[in-house]
Amino acid sequence: MAYKFGAHLSISGGYHKALERIKDIGGSCLQIFSGSPRGWSFPKINPKDCQLFIEKKNNFQINPVYFHASYLVNLVDNGRIGIMSKKSLINELEVASQLGIVGSIIHLGSFKDNRPTLWDVSKDKRYSILITNILEILTNTPKGVYFIIENAGNRKIGQTLEEISMIIKDINDERVRLCLDTCHLYSAGYSFRNNTELNLLLDKLEKLDLLDKLELWHVNDSRDHFNSGHDRHENIGEGTIGLAEFKTLLNHPKMKNYPFIIETPGFNNEGPDKKNLDILKTLING
Numbered sequence: 653m654a655y656k657f658g659a660h661l662s663i664s665g666g667y668h669k670a671l672e673r674i675k676d677i678g679g680s681c682l683q684i685f686s687g688s689p690r691g692w693s694f695p696k697i698n699p700k701d702c703q704l705f706i707e708k709k710n711n712f713q714i715n716p717v718y719f720h721a722s723y724l725v726n727l728v729d730n731g732r733i734g735i736m737s738k739k740s741l742i743n744e745l746e747v748a749s750q751l752g753i754v755g756s757i758i759h760l761g762s763f764k765d766n767r768p769t770l771w772d773v774s775k776d777k778r779y780s781i782l783i784t785n786i787l788e789i790l791t792n793t794p795k796g797v798y799f800i801i802e803n804a805g806n807r808k809i810g811q812t813l814e815e816i817s818m819i820i821k822d823i824n825d826e827r828v829r830l831c832l833d834t835c836h837l838y839s840a841g842y843s844f845r846n847n848t849e850l851n852l853l854l855d856k857l858e859k860l861d862l863l864d865k866l867e868l869w870h871v872n873d874s875r876d877h878f879n880s881g882h883d884r885h886e887n888i889g890e891g892t893i894g895l896a897e898f899k900t901l902l903n904h905p906k907m908k909n910y911p912f913i914i915e916t917p918g919f920n921n922e923g924p925d926k927k928n929l930d931i932l933k934t935l936i937n938g
Contacts, residue, residue, distance in 0.1 A: 655902070656681045656911040657932055659924035660720060666701060667751065671708045671717075677926035678933075681868075681911040682717045683757065686744045689723050692736050694743045697750055705751050716911055718800070718868070719748055719756040726761030727785040728778045728809060737761070738789055745793040754867070755798030757831045760786075760809040760819070782809070783822050790825050800829045800867050805836040805883025812840060817860035830862055833870035833915075834901070835886075838893050841879035845897050850904055868911040871898065871932060887916045888931045899935040 658681030661673045667684065674682045687693025697705075709717060721744060725737040744756050763778060790799060801819065804810040810819070820828050837843075837853075844850035857863040873891030876882040889895050901907055912932065918925040 654680075655908060655933075655936065656716075657929050658682050658714075658911060658913045659929065660684065660913060660915045661924060666704075667697070668701070668705045668708045671705070671712055671714050674714055675712045677924075678929055680714060681913060682714050683720050683913045683915075684717070685722075686719050686747055686756075687722075689720070692722065692724065692740055694740065695747055697747055702750050709752065716754045716868075717752070718754050718913070719744055721756045721758040723759070725758060727758075728761045728763060728782045730778075730781045730785075734781065734785055738785055741789050741799075742792050745789070745797045745799070748797045749794035753797070755800050755827075755829065757800045757802050757868075759802055759804055762808045782819070786819075786823055786828075787825075790823070790827060795827070798827050798829045798867065799825075800831050802831040802870070803833055803836050803840070805833075805839040806881060811836075813842075813856060813860055813862060817862055820865060821861065828865070829867035830865040831868050831870060832866065833872060833883075834893065834898070835870070835872040835874045835891075836883050838874050838878055838897075839876060839880050839883045843878060843897065844900055845894070846900055847904065850900050854904075854906060866910065868913060869901070869907075870915055871901075871912045872915050873898075885915055885917060887919055888914070888928050895931075895935060898932065899937075902932065902935050903937050 658674060658679040660683040661670045663670050663684050670682060670684045687695045722740055726733050727737050748755055801810055801816060810816045842853060844853050873886040873888050873893050875884040875886045875891055877892055914924045914928050916924050916928045919927045
C-alpha cells in the first residue's frame with residue numbers, strides 16, 4: 653500500500669476546493685473544517701455540492717478525508733458550551749456521512765483550572781458528563797462515521813494515553829477511534845527517536861487497547877521543548893522534535909499504512925504546504 657500524505661487545508665470557495673488544493677501540493681488524503689473553527693457553525697450541504705465533492709474526491713483519488721471539529725468544543729461542560737458542542741458535532745457527523753468523509757477529529761475539551769489527576773478523573777462528576785455527552789452524540793449520528801479522539805497538549809483532556817484509554821473503554825463503541833499528533837505526544841513526554849523508543853510506545857498503545865483504535869497521525873514539529881506541556885506546531889525540520897523522529901515513524905513497518913496529515917504553519921506562514929509534504933516524502937527509506 654502506498655503512503656498516504658495529506659494536509660489540513662482551507663475550504664474557502666467550497667469543500668471541493670480543498671480537494672483541488674491538496675492535489676496541487678501532492679497530497680492523497682485531506683483534513684478540513686466543516687465551517688469556522690472558532691465559531692458554532694451548523695453547515696448544510698445541498699445535493700449538487702455533495703455530488704461535486706464526491707466526484708472530485710473520486711477523480712483525484714483523495715482518500716481518506718476527515719473533518720476537524722471546532723476549537724470551541726468542550727464535552728466536559730454541562731451548560732451552554734456542552735449543548736452547543738453536541739449540536740455542532742451531531743451536525744458535522746451528519747454532513748460527513750453525506751460526503752463520504754470518514755469522521756471528525758475532536759479535541760474533547762478541558763477541565764479548566766481545576767483539573768483532577770488521572771486517578772481521580774473517573775470520580776469527578778465532570779467525567780461522567782463527558783462520557784454521557786459522547787454517548788449522546790454517537791446515538792444521534794449515522795453509524796458509518798467515526799468519532800476520532802485526538803491526543804491533547806497543554807493540559808487538555810486526553811493528554812496522556814492512559815486517560816484516552818479509560819475514556820474509550822468507558823464509551824465502549826467501535827466508532828470511537830484515535831488520532832495521534834506528534835507535537836502533542838512530544839509535549840506530553842512521549843518520544844520515539846529510534847525504533848527501540850517507538851516499539852515501546854507501540855507496546856504501550858497495545859497494552860492500553862489503543863493500537864487497534866488508531867486511525868491516523870497528525871505529523872507536526874514542535875516550537876516547544878520536550879515534555880513542556882505546550883503544543884505549538886512548527887514546520888517539519890524547523891522545530892525541536894528533529895527529523896530522526898519523523899523518519900523513525902514513517903519507516904516503521906507497522907506505521908506505513910496510516911494516513912499522515914500535516915497541520916504545519918507553512919514555510920510562508922500560509923498554512924500546510926507542498927514543502928512540508930515533500931520533506932516527509934524524502935524521509936522514506938528506499
